[in-house]
Amino acid sequence: MEAFIIYITVFVLAIFVGFEVITKVPPTLHTPLMSGANAISGITVVGALVAAGSKESTIAAVLGCAAVIMATINVVGGFLVTNRMLLMFKKKK
């Protein structure tokens, strides 16, 4: 129970931080925000890696491998495409 309260605390505080930070993003950058946030949600890869690398259960390892593939597409693709878009935004010469 004690541990659970800590996780919930982190969760609630992070939501508030999220609202504070995201409301400052101008509409011009909302598409890169979505693709960038998308890449960040690929953090699930952390759990996928442990599952794919453990020997406790073969099925878990295989599912973990599938999860690594999906999450890596998300992470690599997300950050790259965000970068590609952001470099297009230029100020007037």
Place this chain on the structure above:
Amino acid sequence: MGISLINIVYLVASVCFILGLKGLASPRTAPRGNMIGALGMLLAVVATLLDQQIVTFQLIIIGLVVGGAIGTYLALTVEMTAMPQMVAAFNGFGGGASALVAATALLAPGALTNVPPTQLYVATAASGLIGAATFTGSMVAWGKLQGVLRWQPKSDSLQKTINGTLFLAAMALGALVVINPTGFWAYCLLVAVASVLGVMLTVPIGGADMPVVIALLNSYSGLAACATGFVLGNNVLIIAGSLVGASGLILTSIMCKAMNRSLAHVLFGTLGPTAETATADEVYGGKVKSASAEEAAMIFETARLVIIVPGYGMAVAQAQHSVRDLANLLQEKGAEVRYAIHPVAGRMPGHMNVLLAEADVPYDQLFALEDINDTFPEADIALVIGANDVVNPSAREDTTSPIYGMPILDVDKSQTVMIIKRSLSPGFAGIPNPLFAAPNALMLYGDGKEMVRELIAALREQ
């Protein structure tokens, strides 16, 4: 690497994510912000690979190489017009990955997690439900945006009953996962039901509402990661997931406001013309004036301030490069050019800005609705290209209009409004637009790109 050291690295990664999103507050700092976010991810991955629970690297290497290759290919080849469907697909992969990781935690709890059983099972059920629904819902959204899925059943009461039943079934199966965690079949069934639910919820939603759906799925993919964080007892997942969940929710709410619709309306209802709506003949009857490119060019010749209002029709006609050429020409002739971007001008939040940025339009010429609406009365010309409902004054004046209350760009307040359009056909809302019959409005009939080219040619001749 010891547990506490790994957790410190995860904390650093979380800070990187927050700083990365903070960087997006301005186009100038945004590329660096994105790099910081990516760095945080790299740190988290490297720290995880040093985890003692990882004993074999075969599947990990396969996964990273395959996923990395696919992600790189997609990111570098996608057209900017296809960005909405790609983000939709990525949302889906994120949700799917979270549901899969939650499954592995049920199968191999010893290697993955040490949270109390109740938390583990409740979070696993939540992750399976949200993750699987996000995955299939996103795939449907992708199919619709890509144009490969044209099936769009009407959202009726039967469908609502089915969705309600599916949701209750998912809840019951979720409870079963918690009560009987050793039966992996319950989790599999839960994922199956959630997958069907994801399809059923997304399939009735039409083209114009897609920006809301993508934003919402974006939020779900974050919440799924968050739930998986509770499964694994891992703060970096909880923090990153919450940030993404908050981001998606904010964008969803912005899109709903921009379309004057409640979220429930987008998800469960459709917008159609009401009986009282005036017919096209009543609105237009002989009052619509049109002009040729040459006539329009003469008006442009003396303009001091021109506001360009692009809609998705401009992107469909691939006219953004020609529009930029026109803007440059007008600036050479001494006029000031601004772009007015409605929040739903594209197919996802901020889409139009990316399309214009790709065409080398400087971002300091792009103005959001609330920043430019007061400027229209000072503008000599408002040039509307491929937009319709977002410049319909009925939204401001006609309380019986189905779009009444929707925030619009007040182009009708400028000296002259020119509308480049093929015909007087209605937009997504299916209603006539009194703007076209306004005394200060001029229709320039034709394809967006060709008409802009003709305008440029006519201006050069003068």
